[in-house]
Amino acid sequence: MSLFNKNIVVLCLAKSGRHLAMKVAKSRSGLELIKSRILDGDHEFSSLQESLDISANDYFVLCDEGSLSVSVNLALPKLAAKELRNAVSFELGNKIPLPVDAVQWGYYRDKDSCQLSVISYEAWDEFILATHEMAFDFFVSSSSLPELSDDLKGLVNKQGENDEALFEQALKVASFCLSNDMNVLKKTMITPPEGRRLKHRFxxxxxxxxxxxxxxxxxxxxxxxxxxxxxxxxxxxxxxxxxxxxxxxxxxxxxxxxxxxxxxxxxxxxxxAYSPGAILDELSLRLPAKYLIKSLRTDGLSVNCELTSQDGVLDTKEIYNAFVASDVFTKDIPISQRKGSLQLNLTLNEKGVDHD
Incomplete structure (x- = not known):
């Protein structure tokens, strides 16, 4: 994990009303199951924090055993957020029996494809209602994640037959999250409403x-x-x-x-600070109104400017006084006069252009 070795709490929900919560840590030998608990009904959620000893350092992820959501694989290249959303909306319509605007979806990247967790808004609303005021990091469909390794399947086999399916799906989620950057997953998975997002304090x-x-x-x-x-x-x-x-x-x-x-x-x-636009703004600010910029060249801190006058009168002293008061340019201001124009050579101070 990106900053600290935090524990992860996974709550796996099922339509049957029999849910499973587990707390898992990453150890040198793999994963360590700290605690697990079967919950018979939504009313037991309120005591979950105390029974699993959940702290502010722990991540909290919700999933299902396959009865509330579906997973969809889309072969998509890496895209910017807006382009990805458009591509998924287009492709997803051919993969699910519901309109795209009737579902919530989140994803993670797996090589050259996107693994999507998809849940209908109706199921999502029921899901949010069932979990009461519980704050969590995100929801993921366990069926969208890689299968457990053989050594982790040994942990599953130690559970009772009635709870084996729940335990396997919850452990899949824990293993996946502990092997990936949670800060990235929190940006792409299905996240809770604003008031239900879990804030960690280390x-x-x-x-x-x-x-x-x-x-x-x-x-x-x-x-x-x-x-x-x-x-x-x-x-x-x-x-x-x-x-x-x-x-x-x-x-x-x-x-x-x-x-x-x-x-x-x-x-x-x-x-x-040294952009041509900022320099041009400063020149326009300092020049008397009758003068026009005929040409402008910049090279590092050097600014070369050719000026003309609307009334044909070119006053080198007037130009000098206009720029010597500027704290943007140095006081060394060579000015040469040519036929019909003034050649102004300026040098920027190292602090650059500052406009309030």
């Missing part, structure tokens, strides 16, 4: 989290100090990062993802 591992936040924040603060004044939005980023840092030691998974997004966004801001 309190027991907060020292590692605090160190990672400190390193990321230190790197970002160094960039913010060097490029201070590059963009007004930088100060907003700095403030938001400080808020995230102050949240440790109880920093959650979403805070990490958000910090990475801020880092990427800030890098994008820096890339735009």
């Amino acid at each position: 309190v027991s591992k907060y020292i590692m989290v605090a160190c990672m936040v400190y390193v990321l924040t230190s790197l970002l603060m160094t960039g913010l100090t060097y490029y201070k004044g590059k963009n007004q939005y930088s100060s907003q980023l700095k403030s938001r990062i400080a808020q995230i840092q102050s949240a440790t030691p109880q920093v959650d998974e979403e805070a990490f993802e958000y910090l990475n997004e801020l880092n990427s966004e800030y890098s994008s801001i820096l890339e735009k």
